[in-house]
Amino acid sequence: MTAQSAVFQCKLCPNNGTDRHFRGVGARMAAYRVCYSCDFWLMCLGYAMLGDQDPDGRRALRIDGVHYLSWTEEQGFPPEIGYVGDEESRYVLLDDPAGTVHVTRRLWLMGTIPDALRDRMPDNAIFAPPS
Numbered sequence: 001m002t003a004q005s006a007v008f009q010c011k012l013c014p015n016n017g018t019d020r021h022f023r024g025v026g027a028r029m030a031a032y033r034v035c036y037s038c039d040f041w042l043m044c045l046g047y048a049m050l051g052d053q054d055p056d057g058r059r060a061l062r063i064d065g066v067h068y069l070s071w072t073e074e075q076g077f078p079p080e081i082g083y084v085g086d087e088e089s090r091y092v093l094l095d096d097p098a099g100t101v102h103v104t105r106r107l108w109l110m111g112t113i114p115d116a117l118r119d120r121m122p123d124n125a126i127f128a129p130p131s
Contacts, residue, residue, distance in 0.1 A: 010035035012116070041117055044110060048121050059102075061091055061125045065113050071106035090128035101128045 005020035011033045019030035029039050044067050047060035057072040070089075089107045092099055113121050 006030065008033055010038055012038040040110075041114055044113070045117060045121055048124075052124055061107075062113065062121055062123045063091065063125050063127055064123065065118060067110040067113050067121070069108045069110055070102075070104040071108065073106070075106075088130075090130065091125045092128050093125050094123065101131075 005018050005026075007016050007018050008030075010017045013035060015035040015037065017029045017033060017035040017038075019026050029036060032039065032042070034042065044060070047069075048062075052060040056075065058075065059070045061068040061070060087105070089104050090101050091104075092101055
């Protein structure tokens with residue numbers, strides 16, 4: 001017998017959410033009463049709240065209202081969906097007074113930040129011109 005999934009109104013947007021196991025987040029969506037999209041953006045907001053960098057070296061970048069995540073060589077490639085490619089991406093963090101140019105070859109495009117979250121997820125970097 002298959003259990004029926006619960007469907008509920010997302011408390012952050014007009015979409016519906018479900019407790020159905022979907023890419024590992026069904027229980028979390030149900031607990032927070034949010035849809036898949038809002039759950040994803042709350043995760044991205046978490047990066048901003050935790051300093052925009054994982055202990056393993058990944059860095060959350062927000063450039064022109066678009067969210068990216070860099071990956072290190074040791075981590076391998078980001079997920080196939082959203083992977084920008086193997087070309088060099090150069091960026092400068094806005095809060096770096098030295099203007100250090102960082103380089104990554106593994107960048108994951110996560111999407112355009114929803115208007116409702118833009119004030120809580122402001123840009124933190126700019127792309128640097130090629131050297």
